[in-house]
Amino acid sequence: MQSKILTIYLSENDTYKGKSAHQAIIEFLLENDVAGAIAIRGIEGYGVHSVIHKTSILRLGMDLPIIVQAVDEEDKLRNILPELKKMVPDELIVMQDVEILAGHKRN
Numbered sequence: 001m002q003s004k005i006l007t008i009y010l011s012e013n014d015t016y017k018g019k020s021a022h023q024a025i026i027e028f029l030l031e032n033d034v035a036g037a038i039a040i041r042g043i044e045g046y047g048v049h050s051v052i053h054k055t056s057i058l059r060l061g062m063d064l065p066i067i068v069q070a071v072d073e074e075d076k077l078r079n080i081l082p083e084l085k086k087m088v089p090d091e092l093i094v095m096q097d098v099e100i101l102a103g104h105k106r107n
Helices: 021-031 074-087
Strands: 002-011 036-041 065-072 093-099
Touching: 002 021, 002 074, 021 036, 021 065, 021 074, 065 074, 074 093
Parallel strands: none
Antiparallel strands: 002 065, 002 093, 036 065
């Protein structure tokens, strides 16, 4: 089955309405009946601000990269995209084709 995967690149320190941005996004995706979503913590990376985020024993706080991915039909993902852009207006969001080979339980 052909579907899309939506990927949002964040930082651990990104927030939305007092919550971590990745947590708020996952909850939003669930509320909007998106087929599946995951938040993944990276070990190192940089984004639109060209600041490297990585783990370090010498750093007191962490600001690791976070990737949120959602999988569903393109129409559903495009319909929620305006709200996602409001939640994280300065973050990179990409969409790619994906073929679901197993684990699909929808009729």
